[in-house]
Amino acid sequence: xxxxxxxxxxxxxxxxxxxxxxxxxxxxxxxxxxxxxxxxxxxxxxxxxxxxxxxxxxxxxxxxxxxxxxxxxxxxxxxxxxxxxxxxxxxxxxxxxx
Numbered sequence: 001x002x003x004x005x006x007x008x009x010x011x012x013x014x015x016x017x018x019x020x021x022x023x024x025x026x027x028x029x030x031x032x033x034x035x036x037x038x039x040x041x042x043x044x045x046x047x048x049x050x051x052x053x054x055x056x057x058x059x060x061x062x063x064x065x066x067x068x069x070x071x072x073x074x075x076x077x078x079x080x081x082x083x084x085x086x087x088x089x090x091x092x093x094x095x096x097x098x
Contacts, residue, residue: 001027001050002090003042005064005071007097022046023071023093025064032056032078054083061091071095 006020022045029050030037039062042048057080061073071093081087 001040001042001048001059002088003027003046003048003061003064003093004090005093005095007095010097019097020092023064025091025093026062027091028060028062029079030058030060032058052081054081054085056080059089059091061093064093 003023003025004020005023006018008021009019012019022042024042024044024046026039026041027048028037028039029052032055038050038052040048040050056078059077059079061076063073064071073093074091077089077091079087079089
């Protein structure tokens with residue numbers, strides 16, 4: 001799981017780093033067919049690892065952490081976890097900078 005906020009600058013330039021930064025956030029992950037889910041808080045580096053059974057899941061951004069002025073959350077995302085595989089989901093909160 002990777003959580004970021006962006007854009008953090010009004011214009012991205014070729015060769016410059018992307019205009020996003022890590023964001024500590026709370027994210028809920030629930031089985032697509034229903035049932036109990038898990039909440040995880042990503043670290044200051046914007047990452048967290050979950051061990052999930054193979055299947056389909058809905059990834060729901062709950063809130064950014066750190067007492068920050070909340071940027072706009074991204075929409076829910078569907079994720080499929082394969083047996084013995086790693087699946088990465090990236091959620092980007094919109095800062096509104098244009």
